[in-house]
Amino acid sequence: MPETESILKVLxxxxxxxxxxxxxxxxxxxxxxxxxxxxxxTALAAAAEFHPDVCVLDLNMxxxxxxxxxxxxxxxxxxxxxxxxxxxxxxxxxxxxxxRAAGFDLHLTKPVDPERLANTVIDIVILRTPSRSTPAIxxxxxxxxx
Numbered sequence: 001m002p003e004t005e006s007i008l009k010v011l012x013x014x015x016x017x018x019x020x021x022x023x024x025x026x027x028x029x030x031x032x033x034x035x036x037x038x039x040x041x042t043a044l045a046a047a048a049e050f051h052p053d054v055c056v057l058d059l060n061m062x063x064x065x066x067x068x069x070x071x072x073x074x075x076x077x078x079x080x081x082x083x084x085x086x087x088x089x090x091x092x093x094x095x096x097x098x099x100r101a102a103g104f105d106l107h108l109t110k111p112v113d114p115e116r117l118a119n120t121v122i123d124i125v126i127l128r129t130p131s132r133s134t135p136a137i138x139x140x141x142x143x144x145x146x
Contacts, residue, residue, distance in 0.1 A: 008125055010034040011052035013043040013069065014087070015061040023056055023087075023117075030118040040064025040072075047073045052082055054121050059088040059095055067102035074103065083124050087112060 010032045012023035020036035027034035035050060037043040040063050047055070055073055059066035070084040086099040089110040099107045105124055108117065 008032045008054065008121075009050060009052045010054045010056060010121065011037065011043060011047055011050060011073075012056045013037045013040070013061070013066065014058035015039060016058070019058070026114050026118060027056075027121070030122075032121075040066075040069045043069055044072055044076075047079055047082075048076055051078045053125055054083040054085060056085045056087050056117075056121070059086055059098060060090050065098075067098045067104070070099075070102050070104055083121075085121065085124070087117075 008031075010024070010027040012020050012027065012034060013036075014020040014023065015038055017036075017038050020038055024034040024036035032054075035046060037046050040061060043055075043057075044064070052073075055070060057066035057069055061069075064072070066086060066088070070086075073079050074082055074084070083106075084099075084102070084104040085106045085108065086095065086104045087108050087110060088095045090098075092109065095109075096107055106120060108120070
């Protein structure tokens with residue numbers, strides 16, 4: 001497998017541009033290929049081209065909400081196995097029900113520790129794709145943090 005195919009691709013979507021951009025930079029620092037989108041429509045188009053391994057989605061966005069966006073991304077050919085991570089500031093009980101119903105793999109509440117988020121993304125992808133080798137995931141803290 002060529003090196004470029006082994007790098008995890010992460011799509012970060014939040015209507016708060018600073019949050020989306022910060023998440024994408026964090027994922028790039030962790031060694032992933034990452035892009036930021038600021039609304040559901042743009043994210044759907046990006047997902048169709050980018051085919052992310054992971055989508056980190058804000059739930060409460062104008063237009064297409066994050067839970068609906070997750071469903072629609074996974075419905076696209078080539079994105080059926082995309083890992084969905086909700087990152088939200090919504091009240092815990094309401095948000096968890098929405099992410100559960102939409103089939104998300106993980107639900108995190110804002111604010112989230114950046115290292116925890118990167119490590120969690122790595123762990124989820126490794127669990128969902130056992131054939132993926134750990135050397136393709138260069139985040140140094142991923143293997144040293146308990």
